[in-house]
Structures are given as C-alpha cells and as structure tokens.
Amino acid sequence: MASPTAPLASPADPPAATAANLVQSVDWLAIAPPTLAAVVGLGVLVADLFVDRHKKALLGWISVAGLAASALLLLPLLDGDRSTFCLTGDADACSYTADRFTLVIQFLVLGGALLAALLSVTTLKDADKRIPEGEYWFLLLSSAAGAALLPASRDLATLIVALEVASLPAFALVGIRHGDRKSSEAALKFFLSSVTATAVSLMGISFVYASTGTLYLTQVADRIQHVDGQLHTLAQTGVVLTLVGFAFKTAAVPFHFWVPDTYAGAPLPIAAYLSVVGKAVGFSGLILITVVALPSYADVWGPALAALAALTMTVGNVGALRQQATRAYSAVRLLAWSSVGQAGYLLVPIAAAAYSDDAERSVGSTVAYALMYAAVNLGAFAVAALVGRTKAANRITDYRGLYATNPLAALLLAFFLLCLAGLPPGIIGLFAKVTVFSAAVDAGLGWLAVVMAVNVVIALFYYLQWTTLLFRAPEGEPAGHRVPAPLTAALALTGVLGVALSGAPQLVLRFADTGLF
Numbered sequence: 001m002a003s004p005t006a007p008l009a010s011p012a013d014p015p016a017a018t019a020a021n022l023v024q025s026v027d028w029l030a031i032a033p034p035t036l037a038a039v040v041g042l043g044v045l046v047a048d049l050f051v052d053r054h055k056k057a058l059l060g061w062i063s064v065a066g067l068a069a070s071a072l073l074l075l076p077l078l079d080g081d082r083s084t085f086c087l088t089g090d091a092d093a094c095s096y097t098a099d100r101f102t103l104v105i106q107f108l109v110l111g112g113a114l115l116a117a118l119l120s121v122t123t124l125k126d127a128d129k130r131i132p133e134g135e136y137w138f139l140l141l142s143s144a145a146g147a148a149l150l151p152a153s154r155d156l157a158t159l160i161v162a163l164e165v166a167s168l169p170a171f172a173l174v175g176i177r178h179g180d181r182k183s184s185e186a187a188l189k190f191f192l193s194s195v196t197a198t199a200v201s202l203m204g205i206s207f208v209y210a211s212t213g214t215l216y217l218t219q220v221a222d223r224i225q226h227v228d229g230q231l232h233t234l235a236q237t238g239v240v241l242t243l244v245g246f247a248f249k250t251a252a253v254p255f256h257f258w259v260p261d262t263y264a265g266a267p268l269p270i271a272a273y274l275s276v277v278g279k280a281v282g283f284s285g286l287i288l289i290t291v292v293a294l295p296s297y298a299d300v301w302g303p304a305l306a307a308l309a310a311l312t313m314t315v316g317n318v319g320a321l322r323q324q325a326t327r328a329y330s331a332v333r334l335l336a337w338s339s340v341g342q343a344g345y346l347l348v349p350i351a352a353a354a355y356s357d358d359a360e361r362s363v364g365s366t367v368a369y370a371l372m373y374a375a376v377n378l379g380a381f382a383v384a385a386l387v388g389r390t391k392a393a394n395r396i397t398d399y400r401g402l403y404a405t406n407p408l409a410a411l412l413l414a415f416f417l418l419c420l421a422g423l424p425p426g427i428i429g430l431f432a433k434v435t436v437f438s439a440a441v442d443a444g445l446g447w448l449a450v451v452m453a454v455n456v457v458i459a460l461f462y463y464l465q466w467t468t469l470l471f472r473a474p475e476g477e478p479a480g481h482r483v484p485a486p487l488t489a490a491l492a493l494t495g496v497l498g499v500a501l502s503g504a505p506q507l508v509l510r511f512a513d514t515g516l517f
Contacts, residue, residue, distance in 0.1 A: 056133040115490050249282030256316070362442075431505035
C-alpha cells in the first residue's frame with residue numbers, strides 16, 4: 001500500500017526505484033484486531049439480508065464471537081512493538097503503531113464492546129423488533145473498529161478519521177429505536193454537539209499542519225519547537241482548538257451537556273458503551289495529542305487540562321448529587337453524571353504529565369484508572385439493564401429492596417458502586433484513586449489533589465445512598481428478575497474482574513505500563 005506522504009519519484013528515476021518509493025508492506029498482524037471487527041461488521045450487515053427474521057438473534061452471537069476473536073488477536077502482539085504504514089526512509093514516522101499503550105487501550109475498547117454486545121443480545125430480544133438487528137450490530141462493530149484504531153494512530157489524519165469512525169455509528173445507535181421521540185432527540189443533540197467539536201478540532205489540526213508541515217505525531221513534536229516566530233500564534237491556536245474536540249469526547253465540562261440526555265435516551269447497552277468505550281477513545285486521543293505530539297507546549301495544555309479536571313469532577317459530582325430518586329431514568333442519569341465526574345479524575349494524571357519528570361508514569365495512572373472504571377461501570381450498567389427489564393422507567397427508587405428479589409445482583413451493584421466510590425471492599429477503586437492522587441501530588445499539583453479529595457467525599461454520599469437502598473425492605477410486592485444467559489455472562493465477567501482486581505490491585509498498574517516513550 002502506498003504511503004500518502006511517500007516521496008514522489010523524479011522522472012529520471014528508473015521504474016524499480018519508483019516502485020521502491022511507492023510500495024510498502026503491510027503488517028497484517030498488527031492491524032488485525034480493528035480489521036477483524038470491521039470485517040465481521042460488514043459480514044453481519046450482508047448476512048442480515050438472507051437470515052430469516054425469526055433467526056436474527058444469530059447475528060448477535062456472530063458479533064459477540066467477532067469481538068471476542070478481535071480481542072484474542074491482541075495476544076500475538078505482546079512480543080514487541082510493531083509499526084506499519086511508515087514513511088519511506090523514516091521508520092519513526094508511522095501512521096499505525098501497535099505498542100504497549102495501543103494494546104492496553106485496544107483491550108479496554110474491545111472488551112468493553114464485547115460486554116456491551118452481551119447486554120445488547122437481551123435488549124434486542126426484549127425490544128420486540130423495534131430495533132433493526134442487522135443495522136444495530138453493523139453500527140456497533142463499526143464503532144468498535146474505529147475505537148480500536150484510534151490508540152494505534154500516530155498521525156493526525158488517521159487520528160481524526162478513527163475518531164469519526166468511532167463516533168458516527170454511535171450517533172445512529174443512540175437514535176436507533178423506531179418511534180421513540182426521546183431517543184431521536186438524544187441522538188440529534190449528540191450529533192450536533194459532536195459535529196461542532198469535530199469542526200473545531202479539524203481547524204486546530206489544520207493550524208498545526210500549517211505551522212509544522214507534517215501530520216505525523218513524532219515529527220510534529222520535533223518541528224513545533226522550531227516554528228517560525230510569525231507562526232507561533234497560529235501554532236498555539238491550533239493546539240488549543242485541537243484539545244477542544246477531544247475534551248468533548250471525554251465529556252469534560254463545559255463540553256458535557258450532551259451526556260445526561262444522550263445516556264437516558266439511548267438503548268441501555270449503548271449508554272454503557274459510550275460511558276466506557278467513548279471515554280477510552282477521547283482519553284487515548286488526548287494522550288497522543290498532548291504527551292506524544294505536543295510535549296513542548298505543556299505550558300499551554302497542562303494548566304488548561306488541570307482547570308478542566310477540577311471543573312469536570314465538581315460539576316459531574318454535584319450533578320449526580322442533585323438527581324431525584326423518583327424521576328424517570330434517574331438511575332441512568334446518575335450514572336451519566338457520575339461518568340462526567342469520573343472523567344475529571346481521569347484528566348488529572350494527563351494534566352500532571354505536563355509538570356512531571358516522568359510523564360509516562362502519569363499517563364499510566366490514567367490508563368490504570370480507566371481499566372478499573374471500565375470493569376465496574378459496565379457492571380453497574382449490566383445491573384441497570386436487569387432492573388430495566390421489569391421497571392422500564394429505571395428510577396433509583398426501583399432498586400429499593402433489590403436484595404430481597406435478587407441477592408446476587410444487589411451484592412454486585414453494591415460492590416460496583418463502592419468501587420466507584422473508592423471504598424472497601426472495592427479495593428481496586430481505592431487503589432486507582434490513590435494512583436491518581438499520587439500523580440497529582442508528585443507533579444506539584446497539590447491544589448488539584450485537594451479538589452479531588454473534596455469531590456470524592458461528595459461522591460460518597462450519592463453512591464452510599466444508592467447502595468443502602470438496595471438492602472431496605474421493598475415497598476409492595478417485590479418483582480422477580482429473570483436473568484437471561486447473556487446478561488448473566490456480562491454480570492459474571494464484570495463481577496469476577498472487579499473482585500480479582502480488588503484482590504491483586506497491583507496488576508492493574510503493571511498492565512497499564514504504557515510504553516509510550
């Protein structure tokens with residue numbers, strides 16, 4: 001495949017030299033995980049034309065198997081870093097790199113998509129044909145392929161394409177329920193705000209390209225330090241505008257306004273998918289832009305991200321605290337506001353990387369926290385999906401007495417909420433928060449650590465309030481919850497992962513060693 005920036009051969013060059021300049025080999029093993037997800041998505045879309053309407057559930061299990069196989073393809077890549085689509089004559093300037101950072105984020109993305117797919121199997125069955133199954137699975141797999149491509153992207157063009165491949169199918173998934181006005185409004189709000197942020201990002205990237213003459217992250221990092229004085233303001237503006245787009249994807253305040261309505265209007269598995277995979281996309285892109293491409297502009301993005309982190313965690317936790325337990329969809333809305341607050345915690349180590357002598361360790365803290373958050377938040381959404389099968393409004397009050405009707409689900413939700421709060425027995429949540437605190441303190445951001453400590457206390461109130469509700473006496477006749485096999489598998493996977501990591505929390509930080517440098 002030809003590199004888009006490969007040098008053109010001069011007329012005097014012989015044909016053999018021209019071929020050497022224009023042709024490069026493709027490392028198919030390196031690009032296999034996102035490629036397989038995309039291929040399975042296309043296969044499911046075609047198969048939907050021929051599968052009988054009574055056998056559409058088969059498409060779901062093919063999609064689950066495809067995502068599982070994509071995740072397994074990460075294993076052969078553990079033996080060393082791989083790069084492909086590189087500039088001829090410059091092995092360091094590549095469009096795709098499968099290093100430690102890439103593999104960890106791809107594991108998070110594909111694992112999160114797999115769990116969302118397991119939740120979706122039950123949701124589609126309960127939807128009674130109101131959701132077109134073939135289109136649903138195609139969109140989910142396409143979005144997962146784009147999300148898996150993004151952490152491997154090492155040039156700005158591939159980065160923005162991967163971001164949009166992950167985002168565009170998600171817009172459709174949010175509004176995919178036929179005849180649901182609430183779902184359509186959520187999708188429209190998500191779409192319009194995301195398109196605006198993407199336009200701002202593209203303008204920022206164009207400014208960076210105009211200043212440096214390259215799109216490759218490693219070359220941008222080198223050339224932006226030596227920008228001509230007349231272009232210095234242009235470069236700074238490009239840095240700020242580029243960050244705005246990724247701040248939207250991470251749901252950082254004030255770019256968070258789409259989150260509560262979108263989560264409440266989307267099918268519950270898609271809300272779970274956005275809360276984990278959508279954040280992984282935003283944060284991995286933010287890390288690549290700041291720490292890899294723009295380390296010399298740390299004095300610009302460091303204070304900006306620190307301020308965003310403080311604002312995001314405060315607004316998110318206060319928003320969750322104000323949720324009325326009797327309001328329709330209040331459980332999903334609380335998880336949505338909680339995810340905004342958690343985004344603030346995830347921003348702290350990235351901001352700390354601007355001030356730290358060990359940026360890789362700071363970034364590793366973000367990745368470790370993201371792994372913890374992914375496991376327990378998906379578990380909380382899985383229990384919400386279970387309760388939502390009998391209580392369509394999914395109010396917080398609907399969880400009262402859950403222990404009396406389904407003790408295991410109640411215990412799991414209590415464990416997941418305590419993990420998010422950072423309280424024992426959710427040791428993995430406590431461990432992850434300590435690593436974030438440590439990153440802020442080591443970087444000299446004591447004020448940000450204090451803001452985080454205050455927000456952790458605020459979050460304790462609403463997490464514990466919901467937890468205690470699970471064990472109160474139920475009002476009226478308790479409704480039983482039948483747990484289908486796919487939902488059982490999702491609950492079991494998240495529960496086992498959360499308990500195992502709480503038993504050996506040091507494994508998370510070791511696994512999250514990014515290897516970016």
